Amino acid sequence: MESILALTHVDESGSLTKASLEIVTAAAELASRLGASLTMGIVAPDAKTAATTPAPAGARLLAVTGEAFAQARYASDAAACEALCRAAQATIVLAPTGSRFARVLAGVAYRLGGVIDTHLTAIGGAESVEATRWFYRQRIEGILSREARPWFLLLEAGTHAAFTADSADAQVEQVPVELPALRTTVSGLRAPAQGAQTIRPDAKLLFVAGAGWTKKQSDGKVHAAEAGELILGFLRLAGASLGSSKSLVDQGGDGQPVLPFLTHMNQIGQTGATPRHAKGLSTCCHGEEPHVVGWRFIGERRAISLDPNCGWTRGKADVVYVADAFEVMAKLNGLLDAHKG
Numbered sequence: 622m623e624s625i626l627a628l629t630h631v632d633e634s635g636s637l638t639k640a641s642l643e644i645v646t647a648a649a650e651l652a653s654r655l656g657a658s659l660t661m662g663i664v665a666p667d668a669k670t671a672a673t674t675p676a677p678a679g680a681r682l683l684a685v686t687g688e689a690f691a692q693a694r695y696a697s698d699a700a701a702c703e704a705l706c707r708a709a710q711a712t713i714v715l716a717p718t719g720s721r722f723a724r725v726l727a728g729v730a731y732r733l734g735g736v737i738d739t740h741l742t743a744i745g746g747a748e749s750v751e752a753t754r755w756f757y758r759q760r761i762e763g764i765l766s767r768e769a770r771p772w773f774l775l776l777e778a779g780t781h782a783a784f785t786a787d788s789a790d791a792q793v794e795q796v797p798v799e800l801p802a803l804r805t806t807v808s809g810l811r812a813p814a815q816g817a818q819t820i821r822p823d824a825k826l827l828f829v830a831g832a833g834w835t836k837k838q839s840d841g842k843v844h845a846a847e848a849g850e851l852i853l854g855f856l857r858l859a860g861a862s863l864g865s866s867k868s869l870v871d872q873g874g875d876g877q878p879v880l881p882f883l884t885h886m887n888q889i890g891q892t893g894a895t896p897r898h899a900k901g902l903s904t905c906c907h908g909e910e911p912h913v914v915g916w917r918f919i920g921e922r923r924a925i926s927l928d929p930n931c932g933w934t935r936g937k938a939d940v941v942y943v944a945d946a947f948e949v950m951a952k953l954n955g956l957l958d959a960h961k962g
């Protein structure tokens with residue numbers, strides 16, 4: 622019988638991260654489908670957090686706690702995960718593909734003589750485990766199954782519902798960890814230069830800016846400053862995440878007018894990111910294939926472009942507004958502002 626471990630960790634606020642809660646859902650589903658035992662492993666700075674964590678009924682709860690685990694660091698995180706896996710005697714380990722676990726779990730799998738697959742989007746199979754992931758920039762879907770154990774499965778965020786339950790009084794077993802010599806000291810976090818975090822994976826809406834924002838407009842002039850204000854205003858009012866076309870983020874290197882808050886991290890597409898959001902709104906972008914590839918997992922797509930023959934109007938968006946995005950976004954921001962007030 623498989624022994625399933627859901628590996629989770631808390632964020633700065635002391636709660637389990639949303640990606641961790643998604644792992645709990647995925648692990649509970651898998652355990653019930655396979656009739657397997659379920660253990661939840663928590664990495665947290667203090668024992669109180671671990672004790673108030675929502676857990677699936679019947680699951681065994683293990684925790685590694687201590688100040689050394691307050692922040693991400695390879696040596697301490699790898700030791701914590703290894704200890705949890707050994708204590709759970711896990712054959713299948715589910716964990717979120719976040720920056721914290723993604724960088725340590727290949728090493729942990731090696732220490733345990735196991736195998737690992739990353740960037741998974743689904744786990745199926747009635748009697749065996751079948752893990753799904755996309756290859757070649759989300760164009761080919763592969764289904765993997767393995768005999769080797771323990772098998773580490775890192776799931777992408779946004780692929781499962783976050784687990785919710787009343788904080789149960791489950792008994793938490795503390796797992797001791799022998800820490801190796803810690804050569805890395807975490808001195809703090811440094812925020813992006815502009816102070817505005819524009820990439821928000823948990824946002825309902827992805828707002829995408831295209832190169833049109835910095836092109837000459839009908840008056841023959843560029844309005845980059847106004848574009849920046851409209852875009853940042855919308856992000857603030859709607860709580861949206863910001864994406865960009867490649868043309869727009871490339872412009873800085875070409876010496877053209879730029880939006881200073883955009884980096885290549887914002888780029889959506891074949892050579893950029895493939896985020897998951899319920900809705901997406903593209904503005905001043907042509908909707909070319911290499912860009913639209915990155916919209917694969919966006920639920921509902923809308924676009925605003927001046928060009929009635931752009932790629933979006935050719936079947937790539939659910940709704941296209943053939944209109945001036947400067948005018949539409951100014952109006953939209955005004956409505957959102959009024960609604961807020």
Ligand SMILES: Cc1cc2nc3c(=O)[nH]c(=O)nc-3n(C[C@H](O)[C@H](O)[C@H](O)COP(=O)(O)OP(=O)(O)OC[C@H]3O[C@@H](n4cnc5c(N)ncnc54)[C@H](O)[C@@H]3O)c2cc1C
Binds near residue numbers: 838868947
């Ligand atoms: C191998 C390869 C990989 C690539 N990977 C990516 C990728 O990952 N991501 C990506 O984005 N691209 C990628 N590209 C580039 C892609 O093909 C396009 O060149 C790029 O997406 C175009 O960006 P854009 O639509 O913002 O700019 P443009 O094509 O210049 O379009 C600008 C649009 O803005 C509209 N516009 C202008 N002013 C306004 C206004 N006031 N209101 C409304 N609309 C307005 C115009 O009508 C026009 O349609 C890749 C290309 C290759 C060859």
